[in-house]
Amino acid sequence: MAIKPKFTLQNYKTPASRQFTDREEFVDAFINAIGKEEEQYKVLTYYGIGGIGKTSLRKKLGEILKNEYPNHVWAAIDFEVPNFRDIHNALFVLRKHFRTQYQIxxxxxxxxxxxxxxxxxxxxxxxxxxxxxxxxxxxxxxxxxxxxxxxxxxxxxxxxxxxxxxxxxxxxxxxxxxxxxxxxxxxxxxxxxxxxxxxxxxxxxxxxKPEKSQVVIFFDTYEALWGKSRTEGNAFTQDEWVREFIAQLPEVLWVICGREKLRWEELDSDWGDVLEQHLIGQLSDNDIRIFLESCGITDNKIQKNIMQSSLGVPYYLDICVDTYEEIMGKFGRKPLESDFGKSPKEVFERFIKYLDQSEIETLKLLAFPRFFDYELFKSLVMNFNTGFPLTAFDSLCRFSFIQEVQPGKMDMHELMRTSLMEHQRDDIVQGTHTIIFHFYDQLLQGTSERELSSQGVTTLSEALHHHIQFASVEDVSNWFEEATKVFYQYKQWHYIVPIYEEFIKHITENSNDSLLLAHHLTNLAGIYNDLWQFGRSESMLINAKDIYEKLLGSDHIDLVKTLSRLAVVYFIKGIKMDQAESLLFQALDIQIKNFGEHSPELAVTYTSLGKLYRIKNLDEKSELYYMNALKIRIEHLGETDVRTAYSYNNLGWIQLKRKKFEEAETNFKKSIEIREKLLNRKHRDLAIPINNLGRCYHKQGKLNFAEELYLEALKIKENKFGEDHPSIAASYHDLGRLYFQQEQFDLSRHYYEEALRIREGYLGEVHPGVGTILIDMAELEMTLGNRDKALELYQNAKRISETTIGMPVDSITRLNKGLNS
Known part of the structure; x- marks a missing residue:
């Protein structure tokens, strides 16, 4: 979304923490940096304690750009917003702003x-x-x-x-x-x-970018990149992408606002020539006086008291002003010097003193969530019976330390949150986290498929955050597996990856249960396998395997899922094929030992073995294991389960490869029949078995039936994937071969060329799948009498066969025959 204020202050005073007074040296440093030479790195940093006014300075600098440098291009990212801390989200937001505001x-x-x-x-x-x-x-x-x-x-x-x-x-x-x-x-x-x-x-x-325009990019609340997990070990990893971004754009002026001085020189001394770092201290007495007078506080003694107690920190100045207005509004009297404390701690205590008890109790509860909206506020007020009116939510949000960070979502200043939490009883702490957890857990149960990517992710994350505050790791584990089922149900498991990683970190830091860790490592690795991110899953699975074998031995049933998933990583990547086979047989032996030879648990392992042997061209073994998987699924799931349909298709595919046409045809038809009853004829899951049945007819010379099925499967694929999807190339290739046999040579050439175009696009020009199309095209040209063109195609195919592995034996035989003709 566009970079713009998340809230308006039309009905309220402008707090000290949200306005900028007269800090000329910091403004001068910025203006001087704007005039730097192009292609010369420059990073301005403004650092200081929380509430000192860094954000207000950043906003002031933005106003200067807007009013005095209208031709300059600028944008700001505030890492206070959790979603902006990831590289892809931050850049996406910057892109949106630059495109919208400057048409870049x-x-x-x-x-x-x-x-x-x-x-x-x-x-x-x-x-x-x-x-x-x-x-x-x-x-x-x-x-x-x-x-x-x-x-x-x-x-x-x-x-x-x-x-x-x-x-x-x-x-x-x-x-x-x-x-x-x-x-x-x-x-x-x-x-x-x-x-x-x-x-x-x-x-x-x-x-x-517009010519002769300076580009300025602000990063605010820089410390938030680390969340609450900053350690010496990750001091330079969380913001690595920021340094890379800066390195890519020397012509940009970078402005970073945060609590700490940057230590990049420890990585590379050259950063010392790039960084210009400024410590932001307290506001001057003159700044404070100007601000207080703008808020109606003109008494000289009260002003001096506030200057002393606030230490010049805008956050505490705001609290003093809130106290002043509470006394005026509730007690109808003019505040006295004695109404204000003499230290930051007393500033907070005096502020609390003049609040109603219902306000105090409600604010203490709202200090727990990382953000809150009306519904959560309502739930907390009603569960703890604070006595605060539900209709006065907007009134509660009048305080300077509460800001609207997103539409309808409110955030409390961290310093106020800390002060309020210091006054909480242990039973209230646990009870509040429990109520907030159940609030989000209930929301999660009502989340629809459409809402999973937005509301569902946030809801799961907040529920986990509060659950781990009071529940045991084991209880959280049981809940987490149940709560995430909805994401698996709708095949949206990729959304929970960062939350799952957070939970695994919690297990590592708060539990000695290595077996529980191994269990969740295997689960997360399974998600990475589904996302084809095998590099991430492999290390997790190896770690889990080591834990299981060390604590349980190499033949424990809990090891099976880990072994099977690690084997999939190996044979899908085409590496360690023998090790993959060994892992699958280890898993199979464990299952048979624990469940017997006919357990439904064996079907998945048999299917994996079938795939492994099909890739290794050991077709007889592949068929045997596919058959075993099918038998088990029929016995335990029946003939109407989609998993049984998958097994019928797998078996048919290897039988077709082995030229067992009648058996293959029967199995493809059964797969189609089951899926059609469960889904519908036009569902994308029907495209593969329908096309495979077409191939079966094609191999048997039933060309009209094959054509009808090829075209039906193609239409399903086009409706789902568009015209240039890899699966479309396979259909085009099949149709090209079919029309060649029917002597419809123009159609055959058309489909061959389309298949070749798509396949070269996603496989490259040197690949066995490309070579088989070139051989078919060469045979077509030879049939049409275009010998020179045919020989050129054969030669291209020969180069592929000599430099790659995997071209079918029958294709190589046809290639050699063509070259010798």
């Missing part, structure tokens, strides 16, 4: 962000709801409108074609940046793309 285009960044988003959210379609910037138009919007989604592979040819036609990208920019980066983007893992987002953002900003 970010085609490369938007494309990289969209591909990153698609890779970490593989089950969510790209549209205007999931990526709102599509409404603004541009290159990515054109891509989605053309092909219906953002494919994670095969995007380069399509996007290059669109880019050449687009007014969004200057030809010179396309030549020097886009072409090479598009190819790389397809190959990167999501984390690799995320690390490079500053580079893509910087390239766009350099290309499209």
């Amino acid at each position: 285009r970010f085609p490369l960044f938007e494309l990289a962000y969209s591909i990153y988003w698609s890779k970490v959210n593989p089950n969510v379609s790209v549209n205007k709801d999931s990526l709102p910037f599509l409404e603004e138009g541009g290159l990515v919007a054109d891509l989605v409108s053309t092909i219906g989604d953002i494919p994670v592979v095969g995007i380069a040819p399509k996007i290059l074609t669109l880019a050449m036609k687009s007014k969004e990208i200057a030809p010179k920019y396309l030549n020097k940046v886009m072409k090479t980066e598009l190819i790389k983007l397809e190959q990167y893992e999501p984390n690799e793309i995320m690390q490079r987002l500053p580079m893509y953002f910087a390239a766009d900003l350099k290309e499209y």
